[in-house]
Amino acid sequence: GDSVTQMEGPVTLSEEAFLTINCTYTATGYPSLFWYVQYPGEGLQLLLKATKADDKGSNKGFEATYRKETTSFHLEKGSVQVSDSAVYFCALSENTDKLIFGTGTRLQVFP
């Protein structure tokens, strides 16, 4: 079945450092790909998405590119802030509204 694999956390960075959180997927077709973020005490929020190969999703300085050849959708940000500290979930949806999530990666940013 379809699945999503994320790098384990926590990822610990200093403010203004470069961020990469790896995400790879397994799917039988051509899924849409998503990154969700969960700030402490809050619900999941959609951060960005991409619906087809080579699409780049971007929001709040975060970017991810849909790479069909490597079945990847890595999340990047050039300069993280303390306020980016949260748990990040990669997810896919294959021609349905059913989301399949990865296990999440906790990001901790220190001043």
Add this chain to the structure above:
Amino acid sequence: EAGVAQSPRYKIIEKRQSVAFWCNPISGHATLYWYQQILGQGPKLLIQFQNNGVVDDSQLPKDRFSAERLKGVDSTLKIQPAKLEDSAVYLCASSLDREDEQYFGPGTRLTVT
């Protein structure tokens, strides 16, 4: 615009007891989802409603879990009887329609002792 509301935020019960969670989706959203998020794992879909009808409940443990969405607005998720492995955060989400962006509530953290 008000977000997805859930209550209670926290619940502690003993195994074999019953518990119910409530969700109020964003006004006008036709699709409602219940997810289970066990510690260290990603959310897993339990059941999906379209208005007051069930679209997908393939991963709902129907021997102990039940859910309803009367009148196609609010929804309740019930566990009876609870087991230790039901300890998790239960998330409710809603979307305008199927395949639209899902908006999540803050969740209910259930601890079964």
